[in-house]
Amino acid sequence: MLRVVLGIACALVLAVLAAHPAVRRIERRLGLTVLLSSGLPFLALGVVFRLPRVGVLTDDVVADLRPALEFGLGWLGFVVGMQFDVRELDHLPDKTGAVVFLESAIPFVTTAVACAVALVGLEPAGIGAFGRESIRDALVLGACAAPAAPVAAIALARTSGSPAAAIVARVTALNDVAGVVVLALVCSFFRPADEIGVWKLPAVAWTFVTLGMGGVLGILTHVLLRGARGAAEETAYLLGAVALSAGMSGYLAVSPLVVCAVAGAVLTNLPQQHMTSIRESILQLERPLYLIFLLVAGALWQPMAWQGWFLAPVFALARVGAKVFSAHVAVRAGPPQLPDAGTLGLALSPQSPIAIATIVGFATLYGAAGGSAVAGSRVPWMTTAVIGSALLTEIVVQAIARIRGGLRFDVEPLSIPPPGPAGAAGAAGAQGAPPS
Amino acid sequence: VIRAALLLAVLVTLVFGARSFLPQETPAIGLVGSGATLAFGFVLLAALQSGTLFHGLRMPRLTGYLVCGFLAGPSVANLVTERMVADLKLVNGVAIGLIALSAGGELNFRRVGGRLGAIVATGGGALAMAIAILSVVVLACSPLLAFFGGMGWTQRAVVALTMGVVFSALSPTVVLALLSETGSAGPISEMSLGIVVVGDLVIVVAFAAVNALASATFGGADAGGLGGLLWHIFGSIGVGLVFGLVLLVYLKLVNARVALFVFGMCFLCAEAGTRLHIDPLLVCLTAGLFLENLTDIEGSKLVHEILPAAMPTFAVFFAVAGAGLHWEVFRAVAPVAVGLVVARGVALFVGGRAGMRVARVPREERRWLHFALYSQSGIAIGLSVLLRERFPGWGEGASACLLGGIMVNELVGPPLFKAALSRSGEAGRRPQPDGAVAPH
Numbered sequence: 001m002l003r004v005v006l007g008i009a010c011a012l013v014l015a016v017l018a019a020h021p022a023v024r025r026i027e028r029r030l031g032l033t034v035l036l037s038s039g040l041p042f043l044a045l046g047v048v049f050r051l052p053r054v055g056v057l058t059d060d061v062v063a064d065l066r067p068a069l070e071f072g073l074g075w076l077g078f079v080v081g082m083q084f085d086v087r088e089l090d091h092l093p094d095k096t097g098a099v100v101f102l103e104s105a106i107p108f109v110t111t112a113v114a115c116a117v118a119l120v121g122l123e124p125a126g127i128g129a130f131g132r133e134s135i136r137d138a139l140v141l142g143a144c145a146a147p148a149a150p151v152a153a154i155a156l157a158r159t160s161g162s163p164a165a166a167i168v169a170r171v172t173a174l175n176d177v178a179g180v181v182v183l184a185l186v187c188s189f190f191r192p193a194d195e196i197g198v199w200k201l202p203a204v205a206w207t208f209v210t211l212g213m214g215g216v217l218g219i220l221t222h223v224l225l226r227g228a229r230g231a232a233e234e235t236a237y238l239l240g241a242v243a244l245s246a247g248m249s250g251y252l253a254v255s256p257l258v259v260c261a262v263a264g265a266v267l268t269n270l271p272q273q274h275m276t277s278i279r280e281s282i283l284q285l286e287r288p289l290y291l292i293f294l295l296v297a298g299a300l301w302q303p304m305a306w307q308g309w310f311l312a313p314v315f316a317l318a319r320v321g322a323k324v325f326s327a328h329v330a331v332r333a334g335p336p337q338l339p340d341a342g343t344l345g346l347a348l349s350p351q352s353p354i355a356i357a358t359i360v361g362f363a364t365l366y367g368a369a370g371g372s373a374v375a376g377s378r379v380p381w382m383t384t385a386v387i388g389s390a391l392l393t394e395i396v397v398q399a400i401a402r403i404r405g406g407l408r409f410d411v412e413p414l415s416i417p418p419p420g421p422a423g424a425a426g427a428a429g430a431q432g433a434p435p436s
Numbered sequence: 437v438i439r440a441a442l443l444l445a446v447l448v449t450l451v452f453g454a455r456s457f458l459p460q461e462t463p464a465i466g467l468v469g470s471g472a473t474l475a476f477g478f479v480l481l482a483a484l485q486s487g488t489l490f491h492g493l494r495m496p497r498l499t500g501y502l503v504c505g506f507l508a509g510p511s512v513a514n515l516v517t518e519r520m521v522a523d524l525k526l527v528n529g530v531a532i533g534l535i536a537l538s539a540g541g542e543l544n545f546r547r548v549g550g551r552l553g554a555i556v557a558t559g560g561g562a563l564a565m566a567i568a569i570l571s572v573v574v575l576a577c578s579p580l581l582a583f584f585g586g587m588g589w590t591q592r593a594v595v596a597l598t599m600g601v602v603f604s605a606l607s608p609t610v611v612l613a614l615l616s617e618t619g620s621a622g623p624i625s626e627m628s629l630g631i632v633v634v635g636d637l638v639i640v641v642a643f644a645a646v647n648a649l650a651s652a653t654f655g656g657a658d659a660g661g662l663g664g665l666l667w668h669i670f671g672s673i674g675v676g677l678v679f680g681l682v683l684l685v686y687l688k689l690v691n692a693r694v695a696l697f698v699f700g701m702c703f704l705c706a707e708a709g710t711r712l713h714i715d716p717l718l719v720c721l722t723a724g725l726f727l728e729n730l731t732d733i734e735g736s737k738l739v740h741e742i743l744p745a746a747m748p749t750f751a752v753f754f755a756v757a758g759a760g761l762h763w764e765v766f767r768a769v770a771p772v773a774v775g776l777v778v779a780r781g782v783a784l785f786v787g788g789r790a791g792m793r794v795a796r797v798p799r800e801e802r803r804w805l806h807f808a809l810y811s812q813s814g815i816a817i818g819l820s821v822l823l824r825e826r827f828p829g830w831g832e833g834a835s836a837c838l839l840g841g842i843m844v845n846e847l848v849g850p851p852l853f854k855a856a857l858s859r860s861g862e863a864g865r866r867p868q869p870d871g872a873v874a875p876h
Contacts, residue, residue: 247474
C-alpha cells in the first residue's frame with residue numbers, strides 16, 4: 001500500500017521537476033526533445049510501475065487514472081486544433097500548400113504501404129490474414145507517420161532564418177492536422193463499437209457526427225469562455241469543455257483527439273477577445289498533462305511482443321526515408337524561402353508527440369473490444385512500433401545533425417504560436433515552438 | 437442568467453444525445469468510453485451554469501451545484517449514472533483536501549487570538565448538545581425503526597450514540613465555499629470558519645471513538661482500536677506537517693503551476709488516505725494551518741493561487757454530492773429524517789447559544805453565528821457511508837436515515853448561512869482578488 005503512495009509521489013515529483021525551467025534549460029542545452037528528456041522517463045515509469053512486482057500502478061490506480069488518459073487526449077486534440085488558424089494560412093507564401101501536402105501525403109502513403117507489408121509478414125497466416133482490419137492498421141500507422149516534431153522551426157531559425165522557420169513551423173502544424181484527419185476517417189469507416197452502441201449509422205454519417213460534434217463543442221466552448229469572469233472561471237470552463245468534448249467522443253467511441261481537434265480549430269477561428277490568455281491557460285497545463293498522459297500510456301503499453309520491435313525500424317525507415325524524399329520534391333515545388341533539401345528533410349524527420357497520442361488514442365478505441373482477436377493483438381505491436389520509432393528516429397537524427405552540423409535541435413515542444421503573419425515567424429524565432 | 441439557462445439547455449441536450457448511444461450501463465468500450473470524463477465535463481459545466489442561475493435568484497451558487505447534481509443524477513434524469521458518480525468519487529478526495537487546505541490557510545491563530553475561547557465554547561456547546569439530544573431522540577425512536585430489531589438496550593444506545601455523532605457533523609466545506617462566494621470578512625466569518633474546523637476535528641475523533649465502541653459491541657470491521665485511533669489522528673497530523681513542509685519548499689524554490697501541484701498533492705493525500713488509513717482532511721488542514729501560522733507564506737495568497745484548481749473541484753464535488761442523493765432512500769425514511777433534522781437544528785441552536793453566552797460573544801454576532809452550523813455535506817456523507825460499510829447489519833438502515841437528513845441539511849443550510857452573511861453585513865467585505873469565485 002505504501003508503495004502505491006510512494007510511487008505516485010515519485011511520479012508527481014518527477015512531473016514537477018520535468019516542468020521546472022531549470023530542467024528545461026538543461027534539456028535545451030543538451031539539445032533534447034520532450035520525448036527524450038521528460039517523455040521517455042514517464043513512459044518507462046508507467047511500464048515499470050505497472051509491473052506486478054513493483055505494484056505501484058495497480059489495476060485500481062490505473063482505473064482511477066483512466067479518465068486522465070481520455071482527458072489528456074482531448075487536451076492534445078485542442079492543442080492540435082488550435083494551430084489551425086485560417087487567418088494565418090492567408091499570410092503564408094505561395095506554394096506552401098504543396099509543401100504541406102507533400103510532407104503529409106508521401107510519408108503517409110509510404111509508411112502505410114511498408115507497414116502493411118510488414119504486418120502481412122508478421123502474421124502466421126501470411127497474406128490470407130490481410131483484410132479490412134489490416135488496411136485500418138496500416139492507415140493508422142500512416143497517420144502516425146505524417147506529423148513532424150516541432151523541433152524543426154527553431155533549428156532552422158538559427159541556420160536558415162526566420163522566413164524558412166515560419167514556413168516549416170506551419171508545415172509541421174498542418175502535418176499534425178493531416179494525421180488527425182486520417183484518424184477521423186479511420187474512426188468513421190472502421191467503427192470500433194457498433195455491437196455495443198444503439199445508433200446504427202453508415203460510415204459517412206459517423207464522419208458528419210464527428211465533425212458536427214466537434215463544431216458544436218467548439219462553439220459551446222467559445223460561448224462559455226466569452227462569459228468567463230476572471231482567470232479561475234476561464235480555467236474551469238476550459239477544463240469542463242475539454243472534458244465534455246473528450247468524454248462525449250469517448251462515449252460515442254469516436255477518437256477524442258479528433259473531436260477535440262475540430263473543437264479547438266473552431267474555437268481558434270471564432271473572434272475571441274481573450275484568446276491570448278486562453279492559449280496561455282492551455283499551454284500552462286499542457287506539459288504536465290502530457291506527462292501524466294504518458295505515465296498512463298506507459299502503464300497500458302505492452303512492449304514485450306517482439307513483433308512491435310520488428311515493426312519499429314520498418315516504420316522509422318519508411319517514414320524518415322519518405323520525409324527526406326518529400327523534402328527534395330518540396331524544395332522544387334515549394335516557396336523559395338525553404339532551406340536546402342537535406343536540411344529540410346532532417347528538420348522534419350523527428351517524430352511528433354502527436355504520433356504517440358494518435359496511436360494511444362487508437363489503442364484505447366480498438367485495443368480491447370474494437371476488433372477481432374487477431375486485429376486486437378496487433379494493436380500492442382503498433383504502439384511499440386510508433387514509440388520505438390520515435391526513439392530510434394530521434395537518436396539517429398540527433399546524431400546526424402551533430403555530425404552534419406548547422407542544425408541544432410534545442411526546443412520548447414508542444415506550444416502554439418500566436419496567430420498572424422508575425423506570430424508564426426515570431427514564435428519560430430523567439431521560441432522555436434511550432435505547435436504539435 | 438438567460439445565457440446560463442440557454443447554456444444549461446444546450447449541455448443537457450448534448451449529454452442526453454450522447455447517453456442515448458449507450459442508454460444502459462455497459463462495460464467501458466476499450467479504455468475510453470467509461471463515461472467518467474463525460475460526466476466530469478458535464479457536471480462541471482452544468483453545475484457552474486446552475487450556480488449562476490441560483491446566484492441570479494439570490495441563492496447560493498453551492499445550492500445550485502447540489503440541485504444540478506441531484507436533477508442530473510441517477511434519482512431523476514439519470515444523465516449521470518451510478519457508475520459515473522462512483523467514478524467521480526476520486527474528485528471528492530481531492531476536493532476535501534483542497535477545502536481543508538484552504539480552511540487551514542485562512543485560519544490564523546494570531547488573528548483569531550482572543551476568539552479562540554469563544555470558538556471552542558460555541559463549537560463545543562453546539563456539538564455536545566447535538567450529540568446528546570440526537571442520541572436520545574434516536575434511542576427514543578428505536579422501537580419504530582426496523583434496523584434496531586433484535587437489539588438489546590445497550591446495543592441500541594451504542595447505535596444511537598454513533599448516529600448522534602455522525603449526524604452532528606458540521607460542514608467546513610459549505611462554510612468555506614460560501615465565505616469565498618460571498619466575499620465575506622469579519623468576526624462572524626472568522627468565527628464560523630473556526631467553529632466548523634474545530635468541530636470537524638471533534639467529530640473525527642468522536643467518530644473514531646464510537647466506531648471502536650460499536651466494533652467492540654457488534655464485532656464489525658475493526659478500526660484498529662486505540663492504536664488505530666491514535667494513528668488516524670496523530671499520523672494524519674504528522675503527514676500533514678510533512679505535506680506542509682513539501683508545499684513550503686515548493687513555494688520557495690519553484691513557485692510555478694502552484695494550483696496544479698497542490699491538486700496533485702491533494703490527489704496523493706486522497707490515495708494515501710484510503711491506503712494508509714489517515715484522514716486527508718486532517719492532513720490538508722494541518723498543512724494549511726502550518727503554512728499560515730508557522731511560516732511566512734500567506735495562507736490567503738495560497739488560497740488565491742489554488743483557486744483555478746479549487747473552483748472546478750468544488751463545483752464537481754457539490755454536484756456529485758447532489759447526484760448521490762437518492763430520492764427513493766429519502767422517501768422511505770422521510771419522517772425520521774425530518775425529525776432528526778429538526779432535533780439537530782434545535783440542539784445546535786440551543787447548545788451554540790449557550791456556548792456563546794458563556795464566552796460572552798457580542799449580541800449582534802450571536803444573532804447570526806449559529807446559521808453556520810446547520811449545513812452538512814462531505815464529512816457527514818462520508819461517515820454515513822462508512823457506517824454502512826463497517827456494520828452491514830444495522831449500518832444500512834442507519835445510513836439511510838442519516839443520508840435522508842443530510843439531504844435536507846444540504847439543501848436548507850447553505851441558503852440560511854448565505855442570508856445570515858448578507859444580513860450581518862459581512863458579505864462583500866473581503867477584497868476580491870482577480871479570478872475569485874464571485875463578488876457578492
